[in-house]
Amino acid sequence: MDRVFQLAAERPVVVFSKSSCCMCHTIKTLFFDFGVNPTVYELDQIPGGREIEQALARHGVAGDFPVVFIGGNLVGGANEIMTLHLNGSLSAMLKRAGALWL
Template sequence: MFASGSIFKTTRHLYIRMGNFTSTSSGGLSSTASTQFVQDVIAHNCVVIFSKTTCPYCKMAKNVFNEIGATYKVIELDEHNDGRRLQEALAQITGARTVPRVFINGNCIGGGSDTKKLHQQGRLVPLIEQCSPCCLDSGTEGSGSGQSESNKL
């Protein structure tokens, strides 16, 4: 779909686990801290997918971004210590509890089917291109390391 030399050259996956981001006395994130964490991740990344590893719609969304070569951040809720609280925070923020919840440039675009539909309509790439330059990949070809990050948004 894209000509050689496109701005979408590399796919990088950043998987993060942040169970120790802000602890409550019970060892997990409070609902306020969960909401703040979700908002911070969304604010600091052009494309964010809140996902679960076994969800076919989550895989669909990731495949769309892989297909176009876009850089995105994934939060795997089923591997996160506070995944349930994060999912509750997402429900409060977006009005939907299902995954994936996909955000581009701070706005929720919906789930896997919504992401695929936007791509088929030719509207997904323009949304990504509106992100600040730090969010678009201009690196070398290849895939990301898939390493977990524990203290970075």
């Protein structure tokens, strides 16, 4: 899990995704619509992706993709991101992380 947190801390918004996941696509599109350029790791396409997926599962994030980190902190999956968006707190969180300047 250390590698996951290291990757998550390198950029303001990090998304662990799978290329065939429709909710992953939806959340990435939401970030792009905000003007945020998240760092995306497509676990089914990168070397070591399976190991990252297993580390996330050991941390309690099993099979729920995407997995989103903002400001180095685990936020959660699509449900958590959409809840933050709908209650108006996602943009503030993105601003605090330095991912959004508006």
